[in-house]
Amino acid sequence: MPRIGQILRRLSGMTVSLLGLSVLIFVISRVLPGNPARMALGAMASDEQVAELAAEMGLNKPLPLQYVDYMRRLLVGDLGQSLQTKNSVAHDLVTKFPATLELITLAFTFMVVFGIPLGIIAAKHHGGILDNATRFFAFSTVSVPSFFIGIVFQLVFGYFLNWFPITGRLSSAYSDEVVRATGFMLVDTLLSGSVAAHVDAWSHILLPALALSFSGMGQIIRITRSSMIDVEGQDYIEAMRGYGLPTWMITDKYTLKNAFVPTLTILGLQYAWLLSGAFIIEIVYSWPGLAKYGVQSVLTSDVNAVVGVTMLVGFVFVVVNFVVDLLTSYIDPRIGLAGESA
Amino acid sequence: MSIDTLSFDTSGLDRIVSPARRELWYRSYRRFANQPMSVIGLVIVVTITLAAVFAPYIAPYPEQVGSFTDFANAYHPPSLDHPFGTDSAGRDILTRVIFGYRIALLLVAVVLGLGVPVGVMLGLVAGYAGGWVDTIIMRITDTFLALPPLVLALAIASAFEPTLEIAMFAIASLWWTWYARLARGLAASLSDEEYVQAAELAGASRTHILFRELLPNCLSPLLVKATLDAGIVVLTGASLSFIGLGVQPPRPGLGTMVADGTQYLPAEWWISIFPGFAIFVLVMGFNMLGDGLRDLFDVEVEQ
Numbered sequence: 267m268p269r270i271g272q273i274l275r276r277l278s279g280m281t282v283s284l285l286g287l288s289v290l291i292f293v294i295s296r297v298l299p300g301n302p303a304r305m306a307l308g309a310m311a312s313d314e315q316v317a318e319l320a321a322e323m324g325l326n327k328p329l330p331l332q333y334v335d336y337m338r339r340l341l342v343g344d345l346g347q348s349l350q351t352k353n354s355v356a357h358d359l360v361t362k363f364p365a366t367l368e369l370i371t372l373a374f375t376f377m378v379v380f381g382i383p384l385g386i387i388a389a390k391h392h393g394g395i396l397d398n399a400t401r402f403f404a405f406s407t408v409s410v411p412s413f414f415i416g417i418v419f420q421l422v423f424g425y426f427l428n429w430f431p432i433t434g435r436l437s438s439a440y441s442d443e444v445v446r447a448t449g450f451m452l453v454d455t456l457l458s459g460s461v462a463a464h465v466d467a468w469s470h471i472l473l474p475a476l477a478l479s480f481s482g483m484g485q486i487i488r489i490t491r492s493s494m495i496d497v498e499g500q501d502y503i504e505a506m507r508g509y510g511l512p513t514w515m516i517t518d519k520y521t522l523k524n525a526f527v528p529t530l531t532i533l534g535l536q537y538a539w540l541l542s543g544a545f546i547i548e549i550v551y552s553w554p555g556l557a558k559y560g561v562q563s564v565l566t567s568d569v570n571a572v573v574g575v576t577m578l579v580g581f582v583f584v585v586v587n588f589v590v591d592l593l594t595s596y597i598d599p600r601i602g603l604a605g606e607s608a
Numbered sequence: 609m610s611i612d613t614l615s616f617d618t619s620g621l622d623r624i625v626s627p628a629r630r631e632l633w634y635r636s637y638r639r640f641a642n643q644p645m646s647v648i649g650l651v652i653v654v655t656i657t658l659a660a661v662f663a664p665y666i667a668p669y670p671e672q673v674g675s676f677t678d679f680a681n682a683y684h685p686p687s688l689d690h691p692f693g694t695d696s697a698g699r700d701i702l703t704r705v706i707f708g709y710r711i712a713l714l715l716v717a718v719v720l721g722l723g724v725p726v727g728v729m730l731g732l733v734a735g736y737a738g739g740w741v742d743t744i745i746m747r748i749t750d751t752f753l754a755l756p757p758l759v760l761a762l763a764i765a766s767a768f769e770p771t772l773e774i775a776m777f778a779i780a781s782l783w784w785t786w787y788a789r790l791a792r793g794l795a796a797s798l799s800d801e802e803y804v805q806a807a808e809l810a811g812a813s814r815t816h817i818l819f820r821e822l823l824p825n826c827l828s829p830l831l832v833k834a835t836l837d838a839g840i841v842v843l844t845g846a847s848l849s850f851i852g853l854g855v856q857p858p859r860p861g862l863g864t865m866v867a868d869g870t871q872y873l874p875a876e877w878w879i880s881i882f883p884g885f886a887i888f889v890l891v892m893g894f895n896m897l898g899d900g901l902r903d904l905f906d907v908e909v910e911q
Binding site: 290 | 887896
C-alpha cells in the first residue's frame with residue numbers, strides 16, 4: 267500500500283509533467299516558424315487582415331505574456347476557436363473524444379482477451395512449437411504498420427467477404443433513430459432501444475478496434491509469457507509442487523497473480539498508446555473521433571485545435587502513467603513508486 | 609518500469625585480445641547463429657540495405673521512380689514484367705518500393721544518427737553528474753516522453769510545409785529522449801562500479817570517465833535499443849507519410865504509396881498492399897535482429 271507521502275510526491279511530479287507539457291506545446295504552437303494568423307486566413311489575405319487577426323489572437327504580445335494568457339485560458343478550459351469547424355475547440359474535443367474512447371476501449375479489451383491467454387499458452391509450452399508460433403505472431407503484430415493491417419482487414423472482411431462495413435460508426439439508415447446521449451455509440455443505440463442499430467454499431471466498430479489492438483498485442487503476449495516463466499521458476503512454486511498441489515491450482519492461485527504485475531504496467535501504458543495508434547486507424551476507417559479531428563487540424567494548420575488535441579492526449583498519458591504507478595505499488599508494495607529513484 | 613533494472617554482460621568488452629576472448633566471440637556467434645529468427649532478421653536487414661544502396665542498378669525500371677507517367681501501362685496487376693504491378697500513373701511498383709526503402713533507411717540513419725549521440729551525451733552527463741543537472745535534464749526528458757512520438761511529430765510537422773525533411777526533423781527532435789533515459793540509468797548504476805572509482809582516484813578527468821570508462825560499457829544495450837528502435841522509426845515515418853505529412857508525391861515514400869493506393873481499393877489492391885507489406889518486412893527484420901542481439905548481449909532493454 268503506497269504511503270500518503272509517496273502519493274503526494276508523485277502527484278506533484280505529475281503536476282510538473284503537466285506544466286512541462288503545456289510549455290512544450292506552447293513552444294511548438296507559437297515559436298516555431300509559420301504565422302498562425304497567416305495560416306488561418308490563407309495566402310489570399312491582405313497584410314492588414316493578418317495583422318488584425320494576429321492582434322486579436324494576442325500574437326503581438328511578448329511570449330511570456332502570451333504563455334500566461336494561454337495558461338489562464340487553459341485552466342478554465344478555454345482552448346479558443348477552431349478555424350476549421352468554427353466551434354470552440356473545447357466543444358469539439360468533448361464531442362469527438364467519446365468516439366475515440368469507445369474505439370480504444372474495445373481495442374484494449376481485444377488486446378487483453380487475446381494477448382494474455384496467448385502469453386500463458388506460450389509460457390506453458392515454453393520452447394515448443396506453440397511457443398514459437400506465438401512468438402512469431404507477437405513479432406508480426408509489433409512490426410506491422412497499423413494502417414496496413416487496417417487496409418488488409420478492410421479488403422478481406424469488408425470488400426471480399428462483405429461481413430463488415432469498412433468506414434464510419436453507424437449506417438445512415440439508423441442515424442435518425444439514435445439519440446446522442448453519451449456519445450458512445452454502443453451505449454446510445456441501446457438507450458434508443460433499437461437492437462438493429464446496436465448490431466449495426468458493433469459491425470462498424472469491430473474491424474477498426476481489432477486492427478488497433480494489434481499494435482500492442484505483441485507486447486502483452488511477450489510480457490505475459492516471460493513473467494509467467496519467471497514466476498514458474500521461483501522456489502515457492504516448486505514448493506507448491508512438492509506439496510502435491512494440482513498444476514491448475516498453482517497457476518490459478520499463485521503464478522498468475524504474481525506474474526500479473528509486469529503485465530499490468532504494460533497494460534496501463536498500452537491503453538495510452540492506443541490513443542496514438544488511433545491517429546492512424548481513425549483515418550483508415552473514417553472514424554469520426556479525436557484523432558481524425560487532430561489530423562485534419564494538422565493538415566489545415568488549425569493551431570488552436572492542434573494545441574487542444576495534443577494537450578488532451580498528453581494529459582491522458584500523464585494521468586494514465588500516474589494511475590499505473592499507484593496500482594502497481596498497491597499490488598506489489600515492494601515496488602517503490604516510479605520517479606522516486608529517478 | 610525503470611532502466612535501473614538493466615543487467616548486462618560486460619565480460620565481452622575487455623580490451624585484451626586473447627584466446628579466451630576469441631573463444632567468447634565464437635560462442636556468441638554460435639549463440640546468435642543458433643536462433644533462426646535472428647539470422648533471418650539479419651538477412652532481411654542486410655538484403656534490404658544493399659537493395660536500397662544499389663537501387664539504381666537493381667531496380668527493374670529506375671526511370672519510373674518519380675513523376676514518370678505511362679498511362680497506357682497503368683493499373684497492371686502483378687505479372688512477370690511487373691512483379692508488384694503498376695500504379696495509377698503506370699509506374700512499376702517494385703521499383704518504387706526499392707527506392708522507398710532508400711528513403712526509409714535514410715530516415716533511420718538521420719533520426720538515430722542525431723538522436724543517439726545527443727541522447728547518450730545528455731544521459732551520461734545527467735547520470736554521472738547527478739544533482740540539479742540530473743534533475744533538469746531528466747525533467748525535460750520526461751516531458752518529451754509524456755507524449756507519444758507520433759502525436760508530437762504531428763504537432764511539430766503542423767507548423768511547417770509537409771516534406772520528408774520536416775518529418776525527419778520532427779522525428780529526430782524527439783528520439784534523443786529514449787537514449788537519454790537509457791544512458792542515464794546506465795551511467796548512474798555504473799558510477800558506483802569499482803573501475804569508475806578507481807579511475808576517479810587515479811585523477812582521471814570527467815570527460816575521460818564519461819567517454820572512456822562509462823560509454824564503452826553502455827554500448828551493447830545501446831546497440832540493441834537502436835536496432836529495435838530502427839523499426840519504430842520506420843513505422844513512425846511511414847505513418848506520417850500515410851497521413852500526408854511526410855514524403856510527398858511523386859517521391860516514392862512507402863507510406864505515401866499505401867495512402868495513394870487506398871483510392872483504388874479493392875480492385876487495384878496491389879497498389880497499397882505491396883508497399884505496405886514492404887514496410888512490414890523491413891520492420892520485422894529490425895525487430896528479429898534486435899531481439900537476437902538482445903539475447904546475444906544478454907541485456908534487458910525497455911521498449
